[in-house]
Amino acid sequence: MTVLGRLDRWRDQGALTPEQHALLDGLVRGNPCSVFLHLNFLLYAGVLAFVGGLGWTAEAYSQQLGDLVVVAGLTLLLAACLGYCFAKAPPYSGAETPSPNLVLDYVLYLGSLTWSAELTYLEKRFHLLSGQWDLYLLATALFFFALAYRFDNRFVLSLALSTLAGWFGVTIAQTTGYGEASYRQFAILYSLVVGVAGIALQSWGIKRHFLGTYLNIAANVLMMALLSGVFTREGYLLWLLLLVLACGASLWYGVTQRQFSFVAYAALYGYAGVSAILIRNLHDASALLTYFVVTGVTMVVVLVVLARRFGREP
Helix, strand or coil, rough: CCCHHHHHHHHHHHHCHHHHHHHHHHHHHHCCCCCHHHHHHHHHHHHHHHHHHHHHHHHHHHHHHHHHHHHHHHHHHHHHHHHHHHHHHCCCCCCCCCCCCCCHHHHHHHCCCCHHHHHHHHHHHHHCCCHHHHHHHHHHHHHHHHHHHHHHHHHCCCCHHHHHHHHHHHHHHHHHHCHHHHHHHHHHHHHHHHHEEEHHHHHHCCCCCHHHHHHHHHHHHHHHHHHHCCCCCCHHHHHHHHHHHHHHHHHHHHCCCCCCCHHHHHHHHHHHHHHHHHCCCCCHHHHCCCCHHHHHHHHHHHHHHHHHHHCCCC
């Protein structure tokens, strides 16, 4: 039986959805396939590399160029990016607003990174806020939030949430010092704040489609914080219980909302937490290797089966 024949049979048996069958059939026949996601990733990486090179150039040649030239150049680039976005983007709406063209998203991303590069340069050269990086991070997070909601961009929203996490971290270091317990507690607080904020904005009808971004980041931060507690010497059973509860909530949400990523979070973080307890007193190298090979393969098989089930069910 030919490959095309097998694909037809798998489709008839329900092993492949019509969409999956059409994609694989086109690949077998040598038809063109979309490389949009790959190009999208490369373009975003290219923008990041460009801004990184821009920052390196400003730092390396600031003496030759002069601070005025560097700051003016960064300011003009930022103004050009924002000017283009405001000129091309449709008016603000609380509902999902598609981008008028692909260029706008990359220009907005470039402007966001340029803002960060300029603030960093200004502080390093002129010490405007005397090294108070928490204020820079908070201002940057608020600026990114404004851009994300004005231009309906989830990528910039992710930048805003990660910058806000940085602000939490710097604030912790300044107030309580560099303690593992402090970071864990504030990571839990951060995840709760982000999750509640996302749910509240969604209930108010403000960019409802942003909820997934909020919950994905909140879930990962919360589970990483709880998982770190499982590796402590004392009280690790309590942290394991909290991690299991969080994984259960993630699994429930993933199944009820048809979000496979949350099912995967529950499986992976739960596996890591339970494994940390089971091998805590296991020091035999061969036993450890056997455990991770058997359980790791089992986990991969389970995730593949779940992914296929999510792909088939409407």
